Amino acid sequence: MMKTKKLKLSLVVMLVLSLLLAACSGDKTTGDNAKGKGDKIKLSIWHNYAGDDLRAKAVRKQIDQFEKEHPEVELDKQAIPVDGYRQRLKTVAAANEMPDVFYSYSGSFTEEFYKGNLIQPVSDLWEKKPDWAEKFLPGSKEIFTYDNEVYSAPVGMSATSFLYYNRDLFEKYNVKVPTTxxxxMEAIKVFNKNKITPIALGNKATWPAQSSVFGVIADHVTGTEWFMKAIKSDGATFNDPQFIEALNYFKDLVDAKAFQEGANSIDNTQAEQYFVKGNAAMMINGSWAITNLAASSNKEELDKIEVTVVPSIEGGKGKPNTMTGGPGGGFLMSSKVKDKKRELALELMYAISGPEAQKAIAESESLVMYDVDIDESKVSSLYNKAYELVKTVNFAPVYDLYLSSAGGEAINQGLQELMLGGKPKEVAKKLQDAQSKAVK
Known part of the structure; x- marks a missing residue:
């Protein structure tokens, strides 16, 4: 009887030990090469291509294709809407919990991740694939380069200030397409008189007024050289008279009722639809509007849309025929990714920015910083017009790509304040205080 009890006790002890060992040797999610189900390597990717537009679908398709071709990877894909994307990244950055691969806007947004040691260079990707690297347009690599190391590759062109206009409405009311x-201002007056909104704007997310409208106006007034000094508080500040003047030009648009009522309470997509349906004569918007409109509008609606640049300002320091923009965002890699996981992360980045991806993005009605042959039958007349225009223009910096995060938020909020009756000098002071503090 005693032997039987001892045997049962031994079996129980062995069972407990085996369960403990199994628990200790189960899935491990820490370390560089985190494993998932079936010993797959876990890899996460965040991006803001969450919409139903052609560009978003093209990028997601490249990610899905990578997943199919790599059964050894357990891919955690998060598509986050544009309006909340920046804040989500800032939140995880503060906790040093970045995704393995993630989309980032070029300029100061990426630079802050670099300064925080949150990302790592991918120069070896450029070096290993020279045939791919040499087809990027000038300036593509430089905007993602820090201390001679490249951290990304652009997956699009960021042209943020096209002046879209409805040809039929201009002809109907005999309005000259503005070049000054x-x-x-005269066109705005005529359209208001005829109960047509002059310029569609959806500024609910706060960035459209700055990125698409104000930035190009400011460059027309101050010139690019002044702005590059002001962001560093190096011989120029946002309290300077020329910047106050630029804010006053934006206020002139507000006072002239250039934008539809409630522009601060509708989003950019709503503004695009408001314009394409003929409710507004013009829209100052980025290249992203092309792919959005192509996905949601019919041929008749698209064919009557023309594109040009925002008129220059007499006496201003900026170059004529200028719009804001340049290389768009790209995908970055967390500084924590290493070994085999890093190799797979590089392959994923190449899948999104390689030749096939660039062609797919271009044919989704989205401009790219890449020399690619496009099948013109796959793009709209609006895309072709915009593509021909960008070949002829000068590019100026987009404000929120070069300002600090605090500075960008200050000007975004400040422009909303101006639209609600705020004063230019107060907006300028808030921007200067935020930017100088960030620089220090």
Whole structure:
């Protein structure tokens, strides 16, 4: 009887020990090469291509294709809407919990991740694939380069200030397409008189007024050289008279009722639809509007849309025929990714920015910083018009790509304040205080 009890006790002890060992040797999610189900390597990717537009679908398709071709990877894909994307990244950055691969806007947004040691260079990807690297347009690599190391590759062109206009409405009311500021103000007057909104704007997310409208106006007034000094508080500040003047030009648009009522309470997509349906004569918007409109509008609606640049300002320091933009965002890699996981992360980044991806993005009605042959039958007349235009323009910096995060937020909020009756000098002071503090 005693032997039987001892045997049962031994079996129980062995069972407990085996369960403990099994628990200790189960799935491990820590370390560089985190494993998932079936010993797959876990890899996460975040991006803001969450919409139903052609560009978003093209990028997601490349990610899905990578997943199919790599059964050894357990891919955690998060598509986050544009309006909340920046804040989500800032939140995880503060906790040093970055995704393995993630989309980032070029300029100061990426630079802050670099300064925080949150990302790592991918120069070896450029070196291993020279045939791919040499087809990027000038300036593509430089905007992602820090201390001679490249951290990304652009997956699009960021042209943020096209002046879209409805040809039929201009002809109907006999309005000249504006090439000077005075002609723009006259066009606004005529359309208001005929109960047509002059310029569609959806500024609910706060960035459209700055990125698409104000930035190009400011460059027309101050010139690019002044702005690059002001962001560093190096011989120029946002309290300077020329910047106050630029804010006053934006206020002139507000006072002239250039934008539809409630522009701060509708989003950018709503503004695009408001314009394409003929409710507004013009829209100052980025290249992203092309792919959005192509996905949601019919051929008749698209064919009547023309594109040009925002008129220059007499006496201003900026170059004529200028729009804001340059290389768009790209995908970065967390500094924590290493070994085999890093090799797979590089393959994923190449899948999204390689030749096939660039062609797919271009044919989704989205401009790219890449020399690619496009099947013109796959793109709209609006895309072709925009593509031909960008070949002829000068590019100026987009404000929120070069300002600090605090500075970008200050000007975004400040422009909303101006639209609600705020004062230019107060907006300028808030921007200067935020930017100088960040620089220090």
């Amino acid at each position: 500021w005075d002609e723009l």
